[in-house]
Amino acid sequence: MKRKHRLTICLLILLVIIPVFISGCWDSIELNKLSIISGLGWDIDADTGQLTLTFQSIIPSEIKSAAGSSGDVGQKRGDPLHTIQLDSSTGSSAYDALNRYSQQSSRRTFYQHTQLYVFGHSAAEKGIYPLLDSIARNPVNRPNVLMAVAEKKASDTLSVEAGMENIQAIGMAAQIKLSAEYSKFPVVTYLEFAQRLLSETTAPLAPMVGIIEQTGPEGDRVQKTRISATAVFKGDKMIGQLNEDESRGLLWAINKIKKGFLVIPGANLEIVSAKSKIVPELQDDKIMITIAIDEESNLLEYDGHQEISSDLLQDLEKGQAREIESQVMAAVEKSRALNADVFGFGEAVHRKYKKEWRDLKARWDEIYPYIEIVVKVKTQVNEIGEINRSLN
């Protein structure tokens, strides 16, 4: 009796499980039926307003032959472009373009390994909100994909040769990360971009990628990508850019300096550590913001016009403080000119004065250019390197 009962239950369970086997696995995909996207680019044609989506996808079989049998490594390595494939499709909106892409692809697109979103210059100026929403709503989007704005067209940027990396987008992402490592330009993930976008007053940022041409080993022209500036957005529209110095100034202020070099007249210093703090002060409806920067560096290069002494070190410290301050002020000036709160001063005020913020928030665009900004820099030179005296 009891055994019979158990048998019935087993049969019922089987009845439930068998459909899984028969109807197969809805979400299962074989890797060789996927086209792994490494980079995505958006371009908007300024005249027609048509959107062009550029897909950079990985061709695994090419990478296999590059990494595999040792015989033909050399030949294959010479052709890094073979490891990726570029496709593009045009439509009136992001999803329209995506839809059309399925007409020209043999494999399902797989976005979870996308390294980089590149927005063409015109697309960025037109506003990327519709493009972002199409990413964010979709769970295949990951929060730490890097954002970049192309100096001209995204599709051209994605088609530049890969250089040392076997996949171009991975290389470009590494390039952006390295530039942030050396405190040149900010590295901006999708998440950070969206956070700034959401705060209403803070201006989103993205590094800008340009293309340079160099002469290759065989006299041919070789294209390379180069991080050239920081794009500044107001809302979802790009309104301007910060150049190299201004970008460094921005990084000083928002506490994003990691390491890097600081060139002052007569010497070159290596930044060891840097910290900064934005302290807002609200007095009678007047906002004053203090940017306090605390920096330590090592002496890397010195032209030797003076003996190394503690006086000299003090001079160097003063010199680099001046340099830092001027960089920050350059960024401040530019942001005032653009009327874009790239530093997140608004959020800083919000954190400290949440009651007053409710009024200030609405008028922020009017207030921002007139905020009084004080930069306080404290620097210290720690080490002088392997020699304690100049060679001459």
Place this chain on the structure above:
Amino acid sequence: MPGFLFKKLHFKKILNHEQKKSAGQYSSSVSLSQNLEENLRVLREALGSSSDVIIRDMKISSDSNIDAAVVYIDGLVDRALLNHDILRPLMFNLQLIKDNLSHNHKSLIDYIKSSVLTVGQITVVQDIDRVIARVLTGHTAILAEGATRALLIDAKGWETRRIEEPKNELSIRGSKESFTETLRTNTALLRRKIRDPRLTFESLQIGERSKTDVSIAYVQGITPDNLIEEIKQRLQRIDTDIILDVSYLEQFIEDSPSSLFPTVGSSERPDVVAARILEGRAAILVDGSPMALTVPFLFIEGFQNPDDYYARPFFAALVRWVRLLGYLLSIYLPGIFVSLKTFHPELFPTQLLVSVAAAREGLPLPVVLEALLMLLLFEILREAGLRMPRSLGQAVSIVGALVIGQAAVSAGLVGAPMVIVIATTAIASFLVILFAEPGALYRFIMTLAGGLLGLFGIVLVSIEMLSHLASLRSLGVAYLSPVTPLNIRGLRDTFIRAPLWAMDSRPASLDSPNTRRQSSGQMPRPPKTSSQQGDTQ
């Protein structure tokens, strides 16, 4: 026709008689008669006309007037012993005695026992059935005319395997002896480890035809009494023809026969069994089986190894973790790999995905099938390697390595990453031999679940597996203890192995009435006096 019927009836009668005999106890059976002829006739009838049954008639006593017989089974007795210490004294020494024994039949048997035979173990019995049973186990019986009692002499001696090194449970530093097929040798091995007078071997015979000797070993006062009672009950319930091996018993007494995991432990090492007995367990030894069962059996025992206790504690802990990790790998690795490849390629780091995808290009089979095929191939190879005559073993490994490894990959049938995964799994599966069987089954289940439902399927199967393990009991002890239900003191011998001097109590989950194993605070310290001397000098 009537003759046929009669025959049939008669046959039935015999059958009934035999059945009764086998089912009933020996106490209710026939006593020996005074007449030797009669006794021998009964014996011949019972033992049949087997050629190995030897009934040696003789005349004993000084005037050779008493008929006697020695009954034994050739091959089960030690011939030298029989000739020198039984037959010779009976036939030769007895004749030297001047007393006339013929008038004193009653004491003849006693006299032989006390003054003639020079062997150790002799019993006096009165039942003829008892004689038959004992002769079958290798005793030698002496019957004499006019005596209603018979002598049973333990002169067992047959070809046995010597005590050899353990074949399956290897140890680097531990003792190098393992159990043999002889029950007495095995009990002796245990007795030599535990010289406690309370070490008890309770014997019973199981198996209607085989009459296998089974012995329950425990130490009184350390093994809980209710455990012994439960084991005895379960053993006595068994009603079967033959017990060929200790694993027959295992299948009759285990708590959850439908589980994939064993709930009865077994070991071929006397040191392991002795240690387990002193933790509060009981061991079951079976004649003819070089393994001993130990109960209760806990899940964690599968990950313990004698070397853990012989090695230094830190290394032992590391090895425990390696085993645990290896076992989990052997179950999960193919399943997780398959599910990552088919459901969650986003979880690979990008560069890894690229190389995995590169290896995947152009392969004909879906990943699940590929994995299942490789797993099956591995199982085939393993089984073949195990059962194949040793001389052919090499052929298997060569063909296996070629087929599974090189050729399959270069022919583009399976991907190289899959081969790596399956090979890792295969090696990891040998880390915990005791659970290799459930491991292999769960490996297949996980691979299927991973291939059909991805990680979700694997997690569900894992929860079900855990819940199943948590529901298991081994003779009333929760299988997963001391981890869950948690017993913090018990954890000293699970994920770590505490130093021996720190393990001062027996595992609490075993509920031993004598919990203290040793006095605490035995941590070795430098002698105080000598250090003071060192200071002064």
Place this chain on the structure above:
Amino acid sequence: MLLENGKISSLQLSLLIIGFIFGASVIIAPGQQAGHDAWIAIALGLMEGLIIAGIFTVLTQHFKGKTLVEINSLVYGKILGNFISILFIWYLFHLGALVLNNYSRFLKLELYPATPKALTLILIMLVCALTVRRGIEVLARCSLILVTITILMAIFDTLLVAPHMDLQNLLPILDVPIGKLLWTSHATAIFPFGDAVAFLMVLAFVNKPEKSRSAVFKGILIAGLVLIGVAVRNAAVLGQMVAIYTYPTYITAQVIDIGDVLTRVEVLVAINLITMGFFKISVVYYGTVLGLAQVFNLRSYRPIILPIGILMVILALTNVSNTTEMFDFANQGYPIYTIPFQIAIPLITLLVAKLRKLPQTRGEQA
């Protein structure tokens, strides 16, 4: 007639409660309405939740070794008692369906967009049913291992995501209007803490009933602290985005990237969800079948496990049609809908029992 022979220890009870509270809340961030102040909402909610737990544990302290169904029939008499019990069982059953619904929705959105919900639900149900069949003891034993792993994973996740944390994101404190904050904290008191009222069906099986009360408190407190930690972490990592994402914990885990190697570990969160959801579903499932068996005087609750499970799956598949509706219900409807079950029934039963001086009469009967 004993429907359940198992006994659970107070440690197991605490862990079971932690697992139960984590249930759906590891993934559905409680207090999300309060944005980066979610942790304050959770802290306030935790206090209210402890009060709710205080009420129902007083009840079980009065009637040691009795489930709510047995208490009800003692306090109100057979007919009225059973009626109230059935109301409570409906709450458990409905709660189970809601959790199942959350569960399948998450799986559908983040992991298995094409697999039908019915399939995932049936499979989860099957696993829960098998465990419920084995009794509360086995469930409690599983809790020790799974809850420990979950807490360790949460800590692990937090450590890995630490480089991406910016505690400035938590400022300014109390940014949301106070009314909204209080409402949100009430919502978190109800879900997940107040749902622990389901343990009225389980507390009877604690081996040391006098310790069960502190065990419940400990469990709720630890779970609450972990949830506060998770809320702080999520807000610190995601900033203002924390209020926007449907599953902030999952996204937070996606942010983890340690040297391009330790990355893409969000699946750990998904595993946590599945295992902890298993506890929540199993406990309410167990309460439902045990309660029904007691109301209808069945000899065993096992025969009704499968039918109830199937009904629960059907309810889960039909009751809410889309995510927006679910969130609306979770934020607005649920905190009011559950008050009768989480607060009124235990409180009134306790008062009636006190008026009738019931525990003593029970002693006389025994």
